[in-house]
Amino acid sequence: xxxxxxxxxxxxxxxxxxxxxxxxxxxxxxxxxxxxxxxxxxxxxxxxxxxxxxxxxxxxxxxxxxxxxxxxxxxxxxxxxxxxxxxxxxxxxxxxxxxxxxxxxxxxxxxxxxxxxxxxxxxxxxxxxxxxxxxxxxxxxxxxxxxxxxxxxxxxxxxxxxxxxxxxxxxxxxxxxxxxxxxxxxxxxxxxxxxxxxxxxxxxxxxxxxxxxxxxxxxxxxxxxxxxxxxxxxxxxxxxxxxxxxxxxxxxxx
Amino acid sequence: xxxxxxxxxxxxxxxxxxxxxxxxxxxxxxxxxxxxxxxxxxxxxxxxxxxxxxxxxxxxxxxxxxxxxxxxxxxxxxxxxxxxxxxxxxxxxxxxxxxxxxxxxxxxxxxxxxxxxxxxxxxxxxxxxxxxxxxxxxxxxxxxxxxxxxxxxxxxxxxxxxxxxxxxxxxxxxxxxxxxxxxxxxxxxxxxxxxxxxxxxxxxxxxxxxxxxxxxxxxxxxxxxxxxxxxxxxxxxxxxxxxxxxxxxxxxxxxxxxxxxxxxxxxxxxxxxxxxxxxxxxxxxxxxxxxxxxxxxxxxxxxxxxxxxxxxxxxxxxxxxxxxxxxxxxxxxxxxxxxx
Numbered sequence: 001x002x003x004x005x006x007x008x009x010x011x012x013x014x015x016x017x018x019x020x021x022x023x024x025x026x027x028x029x030x031x032x033x034x035x036x037x038x039x040x041x042x043x044x045x046x047x048x049x050x051x052x053x054x055x056x057x058x059x060x061x062x063x064x065x066x067x068x069x070x071x072x073x074x075x076x077x078x079x080x081x082x083x084x085x086x087x088x089x090x091x092x093x094x095x096x097x098x099x100x101x102x103x104x105x106x107x108x109x110x111x112x113x114x115x116x117x118x119x120x121x122x123x124x125x126x127x128x129x130x131x132x133x134x135x136x137x138x139x140x141x142x143x144x145x146x147x148x149x150x151x152x153x154x155x156x157x158x159x160x161x162x163x164x165x166x167x168x169x170x171x172x173x174x175x176x177x178x179x180x181x182x183x184x185x186x187x188x189x190x191x192x193x194x195x196x197x198x199x200x201x202x203x204x205x206x207x208x209x210x211x212x213x214x215x216x217x218x219x220x221x222x223x224x225x226x227x228x229x230x231x232x233x234x235x236x237x238x239x240x241x242x243x244x245x246x247x248x249x250x251x252x253x254x
Numbered sequence: 255x256x257x258x259x260x261x262x263x264x265x266x267x268x269x270x271x272x273x274x275x276x277x278x279x280x281x282x283x284x285x286x287x288x289x290x291x292x293x294x295x296x297x298x299x300x301x302x303x304x305x306x307x308x309x310x311x312x313x314x315x316x317x318x319x320x321x322x323x324x325x326x327x328x329x330x331x332x333x334x335x336x337x338x339x340x341x342x343x344x345x346x347x348x349x350x351x352x353x354x355x356x357x358x359x360x361x362x363x364x365x366x367x368x369x370x371x372x373x374x375x376x377x378x379x380x381x382x383x384x385x386x387x388x389x390x391x392x393x394x395x396x397x398x399x400x401x402x403x404x405x406x407x408x409x410x411x412x413x414x415x416x417x418x419x420x421x422x423x424x425x426x427x428x429x430x431x432x433x434x435x436x437x438x439x440x441x442x443x444x445x446x447x448x449x450x451x452x453x454x455x456x457x458x459x460x461x462x463x464x465x466x467x468x469x470x471x472x473x474x475x476x477x478x479x480x481x482x483x484x485x486x487x488x489x490x491x492x493x494x495x496x497x498x499x500x501x502x503x504x505x506x507x508x509x510x511x512x513x514x515x516x517x518x519x520x521x522x523x524x525x526x527x528x529x530x531x532x533x534x535x536x537x538x539x540x541x542x543x544x545x546x547x548x549x550x551x552x553x554x555x556x557x558x559x560x561x562x563x564x565x566x567x568x569x570x571x572x573x574x575x576x577x578x579x580x581x582x583x584x585x586x587x588x589x590x591x592x593x594x
Contacts, residue, residue, distance in 0.1 A: 013272060014485055014500075021507055024390070025478050028511075029471070031392045037458055038450040040392055044399025045446035049439060051400060052407050091393070095400045098382060101374035105268075105366060176326050176343070197326070197343070216428050220436055228443045 012105075015165060020108040023090060026115070030083045038232055043084070046076060047091045054096035064205025065159060069096070070117055071213040072221075074151055077121030079225040085118025109165040116161075117154050124150050144218035148211045155207025159199045167194060255588055257381045259532040260373060263585055266539040267369045270546040270579065271362055274558040277354065278571045279579070280361040284312075286582045287368040293586035294375045308368075315367070316360030323356025324348050331565040351562040358562075376585075384526070388515035399449070403442075411438055470514065477506030531588055538581050545578055 053068040069092055077085020090111040097103050097110075124146055131142045167177070176194045270283060291308060326343050330351025337345050379401055386394040414437050423433055484500030545553060553575055560569045 011489075013268070017504070018482060018485065021478055021481060021504070024511070025474055025507070027390065027393055028474065031390065032470075035392045037453050040395050041399065041450035041453060042443070042446045044396045045403060045442045045449065047396065047400040048403040048407050049442045051404060052411065055404075055408070087396070091396055091400065095397055095404075098379040098397070098401065099404065101371065103374050103382065104370035193343070198322075212428060217432060217435060220432065221439065224436065224440055224443070228447075231447065 012165070016105045016108060019112050019165075023108050023112050023115070026086060027090065030087060034083045039084075042228075042232060043087055043091065046072070046088060047095050050088070050092045051096040051099060054092070055099060063209075065155075065199075065202040066205045066209035068209070068213060069093075070114075070151060070154065070158070070206070070210050071217065073114060073118045074121045074147060074154070074210075074214065075218070075221050075225060077118030078124070078147060079222060079229055081122050082119045085121050086115040087118075089114030089116070089118040106162070106165050109162055113158055113161045117158065120154075121147075121150065141219055143222070144215060147218055148214040151210030151214045152207045155210045156200075156203045159203030159206065160195050163191075163195055163199055167191065255376070255535070255585055256526055256528050256532045257377055257385055258528075259536050260376050260585070261385075262536045262539050263582070264369055264373050266543040267582060268366065269543045270582075271365050271369075273546045274560075275358050275362075276558055276560040276569050276571070277358050277361065278569055279558065279575065280358055280365065282576055282579055283582070284361050284365050284368070286579065287365055287372065288312075289583060290372050290586045291368060291375070293583075294372055311367070312364045315364045316357060319360035319363060320353055320356040323359060324353045327352040327355065330563055351564070351566045354562040354566055381526070387511055388518040388520055389511045391518060391520075403445075407438070407442060410441060414438055414441075470510070473510045474507055477503045477510065479503070481507065535584055535588070538584065542578050542581055545575055 050069050050072045053072070073085065073089045073092060076088040093110045093114045094107065097107050128143050128146045131146060135142050176190055176197065182190070267283070267287070271280070274280060288308070325337070325348070328346035328349065330347075330349030332350040333347040334350055334353070336347045339345050383394055383397055383401070386397070411434065414434055418433050423430065425431060425434075481500050481503030484496050484498070484503055487496035488500060544550075546558070549555065554570075554572055557570045557572045558575070
């Protein structure tokens with residue numbers, strides 16, 4: 001019994017540690033591949049805008065798990081790609097946690113999951129292309145409708161993944177909780193039951209919120225982000241040549 | 255107090271919480287944390303408007319976990335009452351053991367929440383950003399930009415709202431908020447272009463390509479895989495060697511990040527000061543953590559590893575560990591110095 005107790009009390013911290021390491025490794029990989037001065041400024045500003053939405057959420061709480069931050073994470077991931085999407089999700093959560101005093105063992109999990117939300121957004125592009133061909137004669141925005149469905153799925157999935165950080169903490173002898181030695185199928189069944197019991201209604205509000213925000217603001221925000229994507233797609237090529245002595249002379253004289 | 259001292263304090267508290275399920279010891283830690291919150295309130299580094307009311311939060315958390323466990327966990331021998339019928343999950347005996355276990359769960363969760371609340375109160379956002387390793391300086395810079403621009407974005411939002419109000423725009427439906435959000439987004443992105451140009455004009459050019467070596471990728475991802483494999487093996491076989499493998503993987507990843515960080519040039523504009531009190535507090539906190547988690551002969555581990563199942567007994571209280579735990583309060587009595 002003693003051994004089981006030690007192991008089960010260790011597990012939640014191992015989960016937190018594992019997720020933190022994964023977040024660090026992914027962020028390190030992304031920053032070495034695709035970050036430059038433009039992107040630092042651009043991401044910093046987008047994260048500030050999105051965190052201000054989280055600030056509004058804290059000041060005026062919406063129903064259940066409704067949160068406006070996922071809308072911009074999905075949009076940025078969809079328009080700018082996987083790397084941007086992951087950074088946008090992870091950084092929004094860390095910045096808003098720093099502002100609202102929400103740093104805790106749940107934060108690595110939140111960063112990781114919100115990162116996945118943004119990272120997975122470009123994956124629906126092929127589906128949207130197929131649907132556009134299928135519904136070409138219909139008079140509705142397939143792109144926005146598909147993104148709304150995507151947002152709805154992530155509304156539920158975010159809660160399901162996030163529950164995993166707290167689930168091992170409340171382990172105990174019940175058919176709802178995780179216990180060392182439980183088989184895979186049994187663990188999944190227990191978790192599903194636990195999720196339906198504790199979080200489904202809460203996450204449903206987040207899902208509905210995502211649908212509404214994506215349907216209302218989706219089309220104009222995609223236009224704005226695409227416009228800025230084109231403006232940002234240039235690079236500074238600093239040419240390091242020896243200084244022109246005449247020019248220096250002129251400047252000094254002035 | 256130095257940021258690292260607060261991190262050591264936090265780790266000690268979390269270590270103590272995860273090493274016991276004795277309700278008396280858990281309640282003592284919870285009480286210590288409540289006192290710490292009260293002592294720390296004046297020094298709070300974050301906006302108090304975000305602080306949730308403390309006591310209702312703790313009571314709701316403990317009550318809900320106790321109730322939840324009592325209703326769904328039907329194990330234990332001391333039956334209090336029972337739920338008749340065939341209601342999925344709920345029907346069955348409600349036991350005293352399940353109530354006590356749920357109560358302990360609630361106290362642990364509340365204590366974790368409070369410990370992080372104290373950590374957030376004590377350290378400013380800048381101190382936390384400063385702790386980000388140098389290997390992640392682009393990340394730290396993005397966070398720093400976001401933190402510094404947030405107040406101006408809030409001001410800009412208010413300006414847009416006022417301008418729209420003057421134009422007779424009313425916020426009645428969700429669609430009406432587009433007139434606030436879209437100008438805010440466009441304005442923010444315009445400013446990001448100015449900022450990028452200003453940064454480049456002031457000579458901020460960096461290249462992460464030098465860090466993007468195959469060797470770095472191999473060591474970091476390899477270390478992570480070793481860590482995960484060791485952990486899964488340990489979960490499956492409950493093997494001490496597997497746990498060692500897991501820690502070895504962790505050490506490899508952390509060491510490599512530290513090694514990469516060392517190679518990145520940096521300057522310290524304002525260095526955080528380390529006082530003698532920081533050394534003393536850190537040593538004390540590490541010693542207390544040791545008392546909680548190490549097999550020390552004069553501490554009865556069975557008291558800490560109390561389990562109400564299968565039949566509840568009155569938990570004992572280890573006076574020695576109880577008195578030592580009071581040292582968790584020390585940071586609360588340290589007069590705040592300007593550590594930067």
